[in-house]
Structure formats: structure tokens, C-alpha cells
Amino acid sequence: MSDDNPHSSRGSAGKTWLERIASIFSAEPQDISDLEDIISEAASRELIDSDTKSMLQGVLDVSKMRAxxxxxxxxxxxxxxxxxxxxxxxxxxxxxxxxxxxxxxxxxxxxxxxxxxxxxxxxxxxxxxxxxxxxxxxxxxxxxxxxxxxxxxxxxxxxxxxxxxxxxxxxxxxxxxxxxxxxxxxxxGEIEDEHDDEEDNDIKKMASRVFQVSALTPLDEFNESFNTQFDEEDADTIGGIVLHAFGHMPERGESIQLGDLTFKVSKANSRRLLQLQVIRAKESALTEDVGS
Incomplete structure (x- = not known):
């Protein structure tokens, strides 16, 4: 009879869900990995959305971090x-x-x-x-x-x-x-305020040879825009290429030259690059309109 009931599987799943939550919170000591499994399952069942899952995971991560x-x-x-x-x-x-x-x-x-x-x-x-x-x-x-x-x-x-x-x-x-x-x-996640640069466009032309580039710009897009040939096997983004070239997490204002381009860090935090200033050594007709 229960197999013919369209709500039976859902009810059983709901019961299992509640039982699992109860068992985790009643266990001593509590296992964070079990909580992470519960959060992942809730997301897969669409009980929570991806943003909520990310925030819950962030809370768990913070509980394991030091200053x-x-x-x-x-x-x-x-x-x-x-x-x-x-x-x-x-x-x-x-x-x-x-x-x-x-x-x-x-x-x-x-x-x-x-x-x-x-x-x-x-x-x-x-x-x-x-x-x-x-x-x-x-x-x-x-x-x-x-x-x-x-x-x-x-x-x-x-x-x-x-x-x-x-x-x-x-x-x-x-x-x-x-x-x-x-x-x-x-x-x-990253909190932007009114002082942060607008990052709607990955590449913005600021002057004849100066560009503002998001560090998360896909490498294939950057190569096409600047007529460069950075190896897409080395990194997914231009920020990854620049970080690898520095060999350390650079501070704002640090610069490095790769080919005929100079990359200057214009925005970064302690964990990743955010914005780069890219300066061409000379004009190129191929990139005259980049970021316009």
C-alpha cells in the first residue's frame, strides 16, 4: 500500500532527514564532517540554495580558523x-x-x-x-x-x-x-563597498596603453584581448599567471613585467589578487580597442 502512496517516499526521506539531524546533535562529541554531509545533502535536496550552503560552510570553516x-x-x-x-x-x-x-x-x-x-x-x-x-x-x-x-x-x-x-x-x-x-x-564572501572599484567589466581601458583588469579574467579572454599567448595549462585566470610569476603573494603597488606587458597590483587582500593594472610597452593596433 505504501508503494502506491505518492507521498510515502517523501515522508520517509523527511523522517530520515530529521533522524540524521537528531543523531548528529545528540552525539558526543559532535563531528563537523557529519554536519558538512548534512549541509551537502540539504543542498542536493534543494532544501537550501547554494548561497545558504556556502554561508553555512563558511560558518563551519570559521570555527576551525585562528587569527x-x-x-x-x-x-x-x-x-x-x-x-x-x-x-x-x-x-x-x-x-x-x-x-x-x-x-x-x-x-x-x-x-x-x-x-x-x-x-x-x-x-x-x-x-x-x-x-x-x-x-x-x-x-x-x-x-x-x-x-x-x-x-x-x-x-x-x-x-x-x-x-x-x-x-x-x-x-x-x-x-x-x-x-x-x-x-x-x-x-x-567578498564584501564590496562604495569605495571599491566597479568590476562589472573584466577589462577596462583607462588610457592609450593602460588597462584595468580583473585578476579573475579568464586566461583565454585575456590572451584574445591582448594578443598574448600565456599557456592556459598553467592557470585559468590572468591573476593565476601573475601570482605564479611573482612567486609570492604580492602587495598592492608591486609590479612585474611579462613580455611587453607590465602588471601592477592595484587591489589585493591577504588571500588573493583582485585587480591588476596592465601597461603595454608600446601601442599595438591589435589591442587598440581593448576594454573600450
Missing amino acids: RDIMVPRSQMATIDIEQPVSAFLPILLENNHSRYPVVNEDKDHVEGILLVKDLLQFALDPNQTDWHIKDFLRPAVIIPESKRVDALLKEFRQKRYHMAIVVDEYGGVSGLVTIEDILEQIV
Whole structure:
């Protein structure tokens, strides 16, 4: 009789589903790999969509991460020296477009505090106010070890309402920093804001020989546009080719020449290249209209 019931298989599957969830959460200790299997099965049954699956997987991944795994490394930290006048550090603010910056004394191992850009607005609006020093606006810097669990750090960010932490190694030297956005990006993916460059087009022509190129541009598309012959067996994207050529994760502003093209990193985070500036050594009729 049950075989003739069109709802019987669905009911059985639903029961199995609930039983599996119950068994996992009642087991001691709980096995994350079992949870990952449940999430994958839910996606395959279309109980959740791919975005939800990615976020759930991101939550599980965060539970296994330490601060060292997601921090912006020391070499890529944008900092302000406590003795710098406004004229010296203003270009840093404009170039990076962050909302807060570590303020250091002489070097990055001596962090004096955190500067919130919004605290300077009153002086930007009133140029007659000159009797002030950057140290008057410093907020306390939160210091955490590299081994700090990321999920615990996110909880502290929320409870204590701060958004940045300085990461130190076992000897007390600064090794990087972590923001609440860095953690959220592990869960929901890259977060773009109004300051991020538009990336709707993979290739944009900026000047006669200068192009803005997404690092995720498929290599075959890049080869066709620039009349290059990078081996598609070496990488799927132009970013992969550039990263391989550097031999390390480059910082913003680093450049390398490949053939008659110079690649300059214009946007990157601690994990991947995002945007490249490509400069041709000379004009080529074959690529005159690239990115137009």
C-alpha cells in the first residue's frame, strides 16, 4: 500500500532527514564532517540554495580558523605614524579608504592606538582648528595572539563593539591585524563597498596603453584581448599567471613585467589578487580597442 502512496517516499526521506539531524546533535562529541554531509545533502535536496550552503560552510570553516589564518599581514598594514602631520598622513587615508588605522610609534611593533577617520571630520570642516595632535583622538588598540580562535574573536567584536584587533606573535611582535569584515568575508564572501572599484567589466581601458583588469579574467579572454599567448595549462585566470610569476603573494603597488606587458597590483587582500593594472610597452593596433 505504501508503494502506491505518492507521498510515502517523501515522508520517509523527511523522517530520515530529521533522524540524521537528531543523531548528529545528540552525539558526543559532535563531528563537523557529519554536519558538512548534512549541509551537502540539504543542498542536493534543494532544501537550501547554494548561497545558504556556502554561508553555512563558511560558518563551519570559521570555527576551525585562528587569527593567523585570516589576518592582514604586517607587510600589508596601512598605518599612520604618531608624529606625522595631517599633510603627511592624509594621502594614506585617501589612498586606502579605510575607516580606522593603527597609529604606530616609529615602527609597526609599537602600536599606540587606533585612529577612527570620523573623529577627524570636525577639523576637516573647520580648518581654523589647528591646536590638536593625533594622539588626542586615539582609541585603545585591542591586542590578540595569532592563535586566537576566529569564532571567539567574532563574539568579542560583537559584545565589546570594536572592529579591529592587532595580532601579535609569541614574542610580542606585530604580525598583522584582523577586522570584523575579514571574519564576515569568510562567511558571506567578498564584501564590496562604495569605495571599491566597479568590476562589472573584466577589462577596462583607462588610457592609450593602460588597462584595468580583473585578476579573475579568464586566461583565454585575456590572451584574445591582448594578443598574448600565456599557456592556459598553467592557470585559468590572468591573476593565476601573475601570482605564479611573482612567486609570492604580492602587495598592492608591486609590479612585474611579462613580455611587453607590465602588471601592477592595484587591489589585493591577504588571500588573493583582485585587480591588476596592465601597461603595454608600446601601442599595438591589435589591442587598440581593448576594454573600450
